[in-house]
Amino acid sequence: KAGVTQTPRYLIKTRGQQVTLSCSPISGHRSVSWYQQTPGQGLQFLFEYFSETQRNKGNFPGRFSGRQFSNSRSEMNVSTLELGDSALYLCASSLEPVGELFFGEGSRLTVL
Amino acid sequence: GDSVTQMEGPVTLSEEAFLTINCTYTATGYPSLFWYVQYPGEGLQLLLKATKADDKGSNKGFEATYRKETTSFHLEKGSVQVSDSAVYFCALTDPRGNTPLVFGKGTRLSVIA
Numbered sequence: 764k765a766g767v768t769q770t771p772r773y774l775i776k777t778r779g780q781q782v783t784l785s786c787s788p789i790s791g792h793r794s795v796s797w798y799q800q801t802p803g804q805g806l807q808f809l810f811e812y813f814s815e816t817q818r819n820k821g822n823f824p825g826r827f828s829g830r831q832f833s834n835s836r837s838e839m840n841v842s843t844l845e846l847g848d849s850a851l852y853l854c855a856s857s858l859e860p861v862g863e864l865f866f867g868e869g870s871r872l873t874v875l
Numbered sequence: 876g877d878s879v880t881q882m883e884g885p886v887t888l889s890e891e892a893f894l895t896i897n898c899t900y901t902a903t904g905y906p907s908l909f910w911y912v913q914y915p916g917e918g919l920q921l922l923l924k925a926t927k928a929d930d931k932g933s934n935k936g937f938e939a940t941y942r943k944e945t946t947s948f949h950l951e952k953g954s955v956q957v958s959d960s961a962v963y964f965c966a967l968t969d970p971r972g973n974t975p976l977v978f979g980k981g982t983r984l985s986v987i988a
Contacts, residue, residue, distance in 0.1 A: 767918070796975060805980035806964065819975050853918055864976060866911075866918030 767867035775873045781842040784870045788856030795837040800851040849874045877902040881979035896950040896982045898965035906967040908948040913962045955986045
């Protein structure tokens with residue numbers, strides 16, 4: 764079956780703009796998690812959603828937000844982009860919150 | 876809070892060499908432990924896991940044993956191949972699912988022929 768699909772794969776924005784990233788989980792998976800990956804900080808947890816409800820939130824400023832739709836697809840939004848937001852944003856899905864995480868290939872964001 | 880510490884890379888080995896990547900953790904209770912692998916240009920894949928003390932996870936020739944007494948989960952492989960070149964992440968989570976997966980910073984492995 765199809766894996767986790769993230770769009771877009773690559774994007775370039777300028778400081779002050781906003782961006783929306785999309786994640787389609789594996790069919791039947793109801794839990795979606797988002798991570799930010801950078802060379803300096805490694806993988807940092809952003810949010811986790813299950814059945815349209817945010818279960819956990821990482822230590823990121825309010826400019827980072829997310830949501831999950833009734834079909835389990837998820838989006839995350841970053842407003843007022845800063846240079847430090849340049850990163851690979853990874854989405855992962857699982858059947859349930861305690862299940863094995865399956866990762867997408869990521870959306871690589873570059874902020875100029 | 877919970878944390879994972881991995882040996883820093885990069886690690887460069889010749890084909891057929893023995894691999895060890897050290898991982899230690901700090902957590903309350905009895906976390907579940909994982910190794911994920913990220914091949915170039917791809918997302919992370921679960922490599923192996925262990926959910927209780929003395930469990931050994933294994934997959935594709937890789938092994939790791941959950942050592943509660945030393946709070947460690949070192950990854951080993953007896954004979955690496957060029958195709959094993961990737962970044963390896965150690966991770967833990969509360970088995971009740973109350974906290975998200977916490978990752979180490981990753982160790983880049985390069986295997987040369």
